[in-house]
Amino acid sequence: MKKLRVILCAVLALVMILCAPQNVYVAAERQMVYVGGFPIGISVDAGGLLVESVTGVETEYGTVEVEGLQKGDIIKTVDGADVLSVDDISELLTDEKATVELLRDGRLISVEITPVIEAYSLKPRLGVKIKDKVYGVGTVTFVREDGKYAALGHEIYDGETGVHIPFAGGHVHACKVIGVKRGKKGEAGAILASITVEKVYGDVVCNNSFGIAGKFSAKFDKSELLPLATRDEVKIGKAQIKTAVNGTPEYYDIEIIKASKQPSRKEKGMVLRITDKRLLDSTGGVVRGMSGSPIIQNGKVIGAVTHVFLNDFTKGYGVYADWLN
Template sequence: MRNENMTHTNHRLVWVFFVCKKRSGIMSRLYKYRMILRFILMANILFIFIVAGLGYEKEKREHLLKPVSGNVGKRLTPVGKTVGIYVNTKGILVIDTCDVTDLYGNTTSPAKNKLIKGDYITALNSEKISTKKQLINEITKCDGKDLDFSVDRNGKKINVVVSPVETGVNMYKIGIWVRDDLQGLGTVTYVENGKFGALGHSITDSDTGKLMKVSGGKLYLADIYGVEKGISGTPGEIEGMITYDDDNVVGSIEENKLYGIYGSVTDDFLQSISDEESLEVADESEVTEGNAQIQTFVSGEKTLYDIQIVNIHKNKNGDKEMEIKVTDKRLITLTGGIVQGMSGSPIIQNEKIIGAVTHVFVNDPTRGYAIFIDKMYKQ
């Protein structure tokens, strides 16, 4: 019994072992299948991640390559007020040379081919000078001795020696026309945090045609009493009176650049425009041909006048990037269109400040040019 039982038991053990071994083989294969499936699943997931990652990187690169306006969210307060402008030259500007007659009736030109149009005289005999009055005094008392001028010529510092001519008893001249300051009317385009931009173009000397190097200047209140209307062939102008005293100062000019003059305004000036709302700065890519408005105080109060942007010259150097036409009958009746003194008047389109008036067509005062505010502001 014991042996049979044992045998039976042994058979049982063998069978159990065989079954277990058989099940173990099945389990092993199932395990392998699971591992293969897991591997395939992980490979698919990894592939998806790689593809998604590549797509993200591509999208990221494409995003980085897209042009983005540097003016996103930037806001300026458009102004349009006409002000008096006074600038001092950085030295005394030579406009031209001329002949002088000496005591004996001889005509000569002492400075010819020595001092030239566009030179800035900064010192005489090593003494700094900045006004015409100083220059005249120094030449008058030179007693006929050679004069050593320190000159800024196209950015280079040079020295020029000129021999004066006695034109009267103890009176000496060297035969030059000079300028040491410039005055006029212009329009403030915008204000931002107490800083202003105006004109939309540089202040250039009318005789030399060159950008004036300025040492500083002031903005003054201007009493506008009328407008000389523009007609074909004759541009009009704003007529006003400027009192150059400290009580009338509304700003300080710090820079004269290619696309405008820049500086700071007084608290009183800021108070005078405190009701004005700031506008978003438009990128030049947002500017379109069609309807727009000029903001100006030429009538005595702030008014928006309708204009048309008839042509856009993108990527054009200078301050003639938009060709504009005044269509508002109110402004045409008042001024004839665009007049001198309106340079800098802000242009608004789609509730954004897009540019400033810079030029008027002589043969048609209703037409003119403007600069993108984007270019003027970035400068």
């Protein structure tokens, strides 16, 4: 009888192990990441030439506007030839009509344009200010042990035109914080930073509603390794963010005041409030450039800061780590 009880106990123990393997594996396979919190410069290719503004062409008769182009257009081709730089436009334009293929409001259209001869250069011009890249500043959320990173927490778009940039690749660069612009009524503040374009730290392989991602090709300052949390582990209450508003990444106290149930990938899963007096004195709350700052709770990375409340700079949104790239 005693021997039977021993056998039954052994069988029961084995059944308990076999019936609960998931918890064992979750603990063993929880992903560890280096906590970010440091700023990066970001350049994203426009996939053509973005019309930043319509300026007109200076002629001997005054300023003449060229009909057909609008602010926010992305010029793709001129007479069938791809344009990827400002120099491409100069080489392709003549004083005759040209067929320009462009993206406008997400639609690919063709327009007929007649360039105008500029007075001082005697060259054909379109009368627009254009650029082939969009630049910005953001914060790295975390870096995986293989060098793959997640940053920003939201899509990068052109701040001058407000245009969504179809993803065509990009890079991350060295970035130095030089100051902070505090927010004012209806306008968010911003981290002021300089980007060293010549110093390329890595690539950008995606740009979507949940931020940018890529891989560092240069060495970065490795910080502590922490596990990534699932959205179900996020709780209302105290937490911290790590950010570099004064140049050096530091931890600041916050409070999670709302954590939405999100069965599928969505933005703005959390609402947070800055409670740290040091950060409030420095920035007034959440500012642009802080996007991507990792949110840490109970020793785990739970997500990233994404947006600020324009009617209350002490509050902002966060995205769950589950949804980051």
